[in-house]
Amino acid sequence: MTIPGPAPSSDAPPRLEMLGIRKAFPGVVALDGVDLTLRPGEVHMLLGENGAGKSTLMKILSGAQRGDAGEIRMHGQPVEIASPRDALGLGIRVIYQELNLVPQMTVAENVYLGVAPRSFFGIVDQRRLRRETGQLLAALGMDLPPDAVVGSLSLAERQLVEIAKALAAPSATPEDVASVLVMDEPTSALTAKEVDQLFALIQRLAARGVAVVYITHRLDEVFRLGHRVTVLRDGRNVATCAIGEVTPATLVRLMADRDVGGHFPRERVAPGDELLRVEEVSRDGQLTDISFSLRAGEIVGIAGLLGAGRSELARVLAGADRHSSGRIIIGGAPVTLRSPADAIERGIGLLPEDRKAQGLVPDLTSAENIGLPHGRRLSRFGFIKRVREQQLADGIVRDLRVKTAPRQVVRLLSGGNQQKVVLGKWLAGDARIFIFDEPTRGVDVCAKIEIYHLMNRLTARGAGIIMISSELPELLGMSDRILVMHGGRIRAEMDARSATQAQVLSAALGLAS
């Protein structure tokens, strides 16, 4: 657990002020007079539901978009930010969720992409490049070899490279380069240990006077890292508070403007028949002797660190990958899952970890995505029964409260709504075994709670859920039993009602319990 660094003095003159920022898009006002003040050395958390205006506000700060009205001041002086170049010139650095690295190049080449030190004739000075990168990485406390090819690094390491890149300039220290650093949900793909590293780095930068804006959905991060928090809702300021003055429940209420009860509204039901039994399933190099069972009405949580084999297990059960030995028994009968189609036919539905890459076809509509696994049922002589498809999708959209227009493509939906469409694909069939791989990653608090309610509803109907999650509170709060994986094996099984975070974590780290 990191503790927020010392809060900067509240009477220090503001580093940056955004005043009365307004931005309208056709049909929607994204920002309606938003204020944001940053003090040097503070970590300022920016919190809000999807669509609250956080990203738009930061796009205006970074020069990616222009506001319709409002004023931006640096060190008290009005400034004009008309392009990303202007923002860079003012020392504003933004690290977006999507990484912008060239995977074939080395760490050093990426860090100094475009600003590489050059010798005569404009040739990149490789030795100096490596030396300066080494110095920068050391100054940032990053343990990365400058010569490593970025493509070979883990996601977390790439995130660090991205940060180093934002702070790099020849012969300058990081705090000279960036006076304002904006990070947009940087931890969504990181493990707990990597998050700790990142947070330590952010705190070091803040301690040296950098003003950090940190956009997040996660309340625990707000309290671990922030000095102050600004909550946006529907493009307006709701509140700016010092962290010591608020509680998580208050923030949730501020974000949602409605009382949300307990965070994990699990309604446990008595388990019914066995839906799925996995017996000593192995897959070369990834999974070893996995055995467990899932009963109707149960949520079995699967804990583990990145690379523990959790998603690999999900893919085997969903028919996406083959297992090399062991048996899978569904409804009492052994089955062979040669393809996703086999798994779907047996009533297995996968909500993959990476919704955009694996769960949805972004340029198809909700109805078309929901109908995708059910082509045979929704067509006659090869022709799609459009009315039938639309009725099926309408029912799901209403049932799950997907916020979508009739012919809207799913690319334009928020994370929570996209997740519901993926779930809808399986609800439209007769799936009884659901695999949720990181179901609430990247969705806001309210959508999270809605997804938990949907899980309750599924189990109440007699479905069984396998829930893979990196969020321990979620696992403990929503599961009936928790299986902890490490190194491709199940290391422990616990009753979620009596297990503690420490127990789960130590098993996930491979320590004997």
Next chain:
Amino acid sequence: MTMVAPPAAGGMAGMAGAMRSGRARVSAARQFGTVMGLVALSAMLWALTPHFLTVSNLLNVAQQTSINAVVAAGMTYVIISGGIDLSVGSIVALSGVVLGVALQSGQALPVALALGASVGVACGMVNGALISWGGLPPFIVTLGMMSVARGAALLFTEGRPVSGFDPGFRSIATGTVFFIPAPILVMAGVYLAAHLVLSRTIFGRYVYAIGGNEEATRLSGVNVRFHKMMIYGVSGLMSAVAAVLLTARLNSAQPIAGMMYELDAIAATVIGGTSLMGGGGTLAGTLVGALIMGVLRNGLNLLGVSSFLQQIVIGAVIVGAVLIDTLLKRRRG
């Protein structure tokens, strides 16, 4: 089931309305642009030369366009699915000589047509199978097929054209129905059928889905490999249909026919608004794209522009059309 209270419904509905129907609207706007391009091009030629806007010349343009348009219909399937097919021109030649030899050896017309079509479909399915099960990039596989099919056509005919067919067969190119040349009717029929398949059938849906996100489609239980094979099969079939039109028009099946057809087909498809990234595009757009190519060629000929300069102009138009498209998308994005 208790749910969290719905959010302010008005705001969401308003926003959803503004963003309504992303794919349909964007591609409608894009298609309007393509049509306007064709209209502007035609208006320019009408002003520049009196020979352009005559019934006989326009029919001539449509007839000349028909072969490229048919090939481009297959190319559209392939490109929407996220692939590319460089072998279409060679398949036109191979399918054409098989058809020609079959006719000359006294086979009945339907038998000869079936043989030519089978060869085209088979080549396409081999492409698709190698891409699907072999896991090879479409560019490489179809580049190989481009050479293999060309070689096979040359080998089969010992490099000589097969010429002289009976008038019944040639009427596919020369005949008219109510004053409309037969190739135009063939083209119209092909586009109608291909459009219905693409927009109304489950196969067509899979073409878009595979191009939009192959992995998600596979995880939805769709047999992606089989359907990719069929998509390239469709492209092969279209090459075979084009081979029929070409052979009938020239009264000769030539093993060196169809050179550079892949470029014209890709150009028509891309000018018509189909994304090279896959996942989006329409046959109506491709048809307009093919017409733009045809009108441009015809106009340059009428204006007496040298064929060397023509190549430069056409190349510039292709790149320019895609550039405009990209710039508009960036601004919208």
